[in-house]
Amino acid sequence: MSRLDINIRRLKAQRACLNLAAETIGGLAGPVFELGLGNGRTYDHLREILPARGIFVFEREVAAHPDCIPDEAHLFRGDFHDSLPRAAERFAGQVALVHADFGSANPERDARLAAFIAEFLPRVLRAGGVVAADRDVGFAASEALDLPDSVAPGVYFLYRRTA
Amino acid sequence: MSRLDINIRRLKAQRACLNLAAETIGGLAGPVFELGLGNGRTYDHLREILPARGIFVFEREVAAHPDCIPDEAHLFRGDFHDSLPRAAERFAGQVALVHADFGSANPERDARLAAFIAEFLPRVLRAGGVVAADRDVGFAASEALDLPDSVAPGVYFLYRRTA
Numbered sequence: 012m013s014r015l016d017i018n019i020r021r022l023k024a025q026r027a028c029l030n031l032a033a034e035t036i037g038g039l040a041g042p043v044f045e046l047g048l049g050n051g052r053t054y055d056h057l058r059e060i061l062p063a064r065g066i067f068v069f070e071r072e073v074a075a076h077p078d079c080i081p082d083e084a085h086l087f088r089g090d091f092h093d094s095l096p097r098a099a100e101r102f103a104g105q106v107a108l109v110h111a112d113f114g115s116a117n118p119e120r121d122a123r124l125a126a127f128i129a130e131f132l133p134r135v136l137r138a139g140g141v142v143a144a145d146r147d148v149g150f151a152a153s154e155a156l157d158l159p160d161s162v163a164p165g166v167y168f169l170y171r172r173t174a
Numbered sequence: 175m176s177r178l179d180i181n182i183r184r185l186k187a188q189r190a191c192l193n194l195a196a197e198t199i200g201g202l203a204g205p206v207f208e209l210g211l212g213n214g215r216t217y218d219h220l221r222e223i224l225p226a227r228g229i230f231v232f233e234r235e236v237a238a239h240p241d242c243i244p245d246e247a248h249l250f251r252g253d254f255h256d257s258l259p260r261a262a263e264r265f266a267g268q269v270a271l272v273h274a275d276f277g278s279a280n281p282e283r284d285a286r287l288a289a290f291i292a293e294f295l296p297r298v299l300r301a302g303g304v305v306a307a308d309r310d311v312g313f314a315a316s317e318a319l320d321l322p323d324s325v326a327p328g329v330y331f332l333y334r335r336t337a
Contacts, residue, residue: 013219014242015192019185026178056176076279079177116239 024167027159028143041107051079099134106135111144136172187330190322204270214242262297269298274307299335
């Protein structure tokens with residue numbers, strides 16, 4: 012597989028998982044958290060498939076397409092280590108969906124960040140709330156959801172808070 | 175369509191067109207030109223599908239994955255306006271395939287660059303040589319090739335030098 016193949020596989024898995032996650036949370040009330048804005052592609056997708064939800068974005072340095080930047084009220088600027096604890100206080104047990112796309116070429120860094128996010132998830136997600144992530148963020152009181160058929164195991168991850 | 179959808183469509187069109195272009199040039203001798211390296215995804219794909227070809231890359235500022243950077247002998251650094259005329263002298267009428275991925279959010283800039291590249295193509299491509307591009311670079315003595323079935327018109331472009 013070339014890097015082009017890998018990128019296509021990754022983006023298709025991302026889209027399929029976000030679409031399934033949006034369907035899974037269905038009638039469950041609550042906002043969406045987007046951890047990492049990047050160029051704003053998945054933020055744009057989330058607001059398209061979940062138009063009625065508040066979407067809060069966490070990003071250290073905003074550098075997205077100008078039309079894919081949320082207003083300041085929906086933006087947590089700064090490092091996850093500062094912004095996630097702040098958000099956890101304000102949104103404890105309220106969030107319906109978290110999307111966390113934070114993987115890098117550095118597996119140690121990714122594992123540390125996955126562990127940090129896994130601590131954060133049960134604090135903000137409501138029961139039945141879902142996380143979609145590009146790294147394994149399995150957390151306490153969660154169950155892995157079946158991936159869409161098109162998604163190979165390990166390319167993307169879906170968990171639901173059980174209780 | 176969200177920006178995620180558009181990006182997936184674009185990358186799939188890119189891959190389908192490169193694969194078809196590689197098949198189309200078949201036994202036609204000659205190197206490959208990659209106009210723009212970016213993060214090296216399509217360069218990586220080209221060297222995977224055309225392992226026996228010399229691939230020359232044109233890039234102003236090299237910022238690709240470290241394993242997707244060609245050696246200096248296959249790298250034309252600098253602005254296209256300087257590097258393409260130099261390459262046209264050295265490779266006049268020898269090139270089998272040009273891939274040009276240069277589109278931006280600025281249609282006027284893209285149209286100017288497409289016109290500049292369209293001037294360059296008949297100088298370097300051999301008869302039967304193919305160009306795949308993300309903008310319309312149709313040039314003198316060229317014919318449009320049928321796109322792969324999966325590619326919507328206008329997403330990617332394929333031309334062959336006729337004579």
